[in-house]
Amino acid sequence: MHIALGVAAFAALLVLAGIVYERLGQYRAARDFPPSGTMVDIGGRRIQxxxxxxxxxxxxxxxxxxxxxxxxxxxVQPRIAAHTRACAYSRAGLMWSDSSSAPHSAKQVAQDLRAALAKAGERGPFVLVGQSIGALYAMGFTRQFGPEVAGLVFVDPSHPEQVERVAGFMTESRSMLSRVGVALAWTGVLRAAAPVLLPRPPQRTARDAQAMQAVWAYAPKSLATQLAESDSTDSTLAESRDFRDLGSRPLVVLTAMAPYTDAELRGMKITPEQGTQVQAIWKQLHEEQATWSSRSTHRVLPSSGHNIQLEDPDAVVEAVLSVVRAVRAGGPAGSP
Structure with missing residues (x-):
């Protein structure tokens, strides 16, 4: 009996210590890593x-x-800002931005972004640059606020039909471990594990290292949002199915075609041969997306992985500036 009570008391002390550790971590994150840019109030919530x-x-x-x-x-952003106005932001619940009580959707993402831009005094025409599922969020913005969108860049974009098109080779899986970690974030578990869960990418400058420290500092909050966004992937893809006409807006589609690493293949539970087939489908999906505009370019990057903006930022900068030049030469393309 005394042993059981001692174990329970020790466990309670550990939990209490974890709670204090998490609260201190939140305080230090706000103190040591203030938001870049501004916090824009969009009606009771703030977007960075x-x-x-x-x-x-x-x-x-x-x-x-x-x-x-x-x-x-x-x-990428500083290099684009040397040529034109450039805005990056954090979606609701990521990094510094306040969480939203609304169900996650591409429509809500677009409305949040539009509200933040308007409140901050940022006006179109806009060139939207979306990576992965961010490309579908950019499409959602164009659907709702088309007259303000002059051009787009898709960086290894998601496609509305990607799940069923690769279903013959792989099935989507979501980690139960990540769910447990998010559920226990209040105990400090995620904060302690952040450097392991979010390994440091290749560092180019001291600023990159500081940015990674900020990512780790806000990891408990951001990981919970990432999980919610992941759970909404199917509905996001469904939202994007019936809007694919970008008219004559300049569009560049970048496709990452570096062979999958062993770790990526294990994560997807496929063989190298199946990986080659999946990549062929991925390229075909992007070729289709390039047809969504009558003024498009599709560029394949054989040496880059999915995060092109980190692995080959030069390619992203070139693509964005090419669209900026096209918009300046021809003026904002009209809505379809």
């Missing part, structure tokens, strides 16, 4: 928006399914 440079059109970056928020574009 980081706009730099000057000129038109304004480039707006939409991150993929990740925890980095606006920092996803740290290797």
């Amino acid at each position: 928006l980081d706009c730099r440079g000057s000129g038109s059109p304004t480039v707006v970056f939409e991150a993929g399914l990740s925890v980095e928020g606006s920092l996803s574009w740290s290797a």
Whole structure:
């Protein structure tokens, strides 16, 4: 009996210590890593928006399914800002942005972004740059606010039919371990595990290292949002099915075609041969997306993985500036 009570007391102390550790971590995150840009109130919630440079059109970056928020574009945004206005932001619940009580959807993402841009005084024409599922969020924005969108860049984009098109080779799986970790975030578990769960990518500058420290500091909050976004993937793909006409807006589609690593193959539970077949389907999906505009370019990057903005930022910068130049030469393309 005394042993059981001692074990229970020790467990309670561990939980209490974890709670204190998490609360201190939240305080230190706010103190040591203040938001870049501004916090824009969109009606009881704040969205972090980081706009730099000057000129038109304004480039707006939409991150993929990740925890980095606006920092996803740290290797690209400053270079674009040297040529025109460039805005990166963190979706609701990611990094500094307040969480939303509304169900996650592409429509809600677009409305949040539009509200943040308007409240901050940012005006179109916009060139939207979306990576992975961020490309579908960019499509959702174009659907709702088309007259403001002059051009787009898709960075290894998701496709509305991607799940069924690769179903013969792989099935989607979502980690139960990640769910448990998110559920226990209040105990400090996620904060302690952040450097392991979110390994440091190749560092180019001291600023990159500091950005990664910020990502780790906000990981408990951002990972919960990432899980919610992941759970909404099927509905996001469904939302995107019936809008594929970008008219004559300039569009560049970038496709990552570096062979899958062993770790990626294990994660997808497929063989190298199946990986080659999946990549062929991925390329075909992007070829189809390039047909969504009458003024499009499709570029295949044989040496880059999915996160092109980190692995080959030069390619993203070139694509974005080519669309900016096209918009400036021809003016904003009209709505379809």
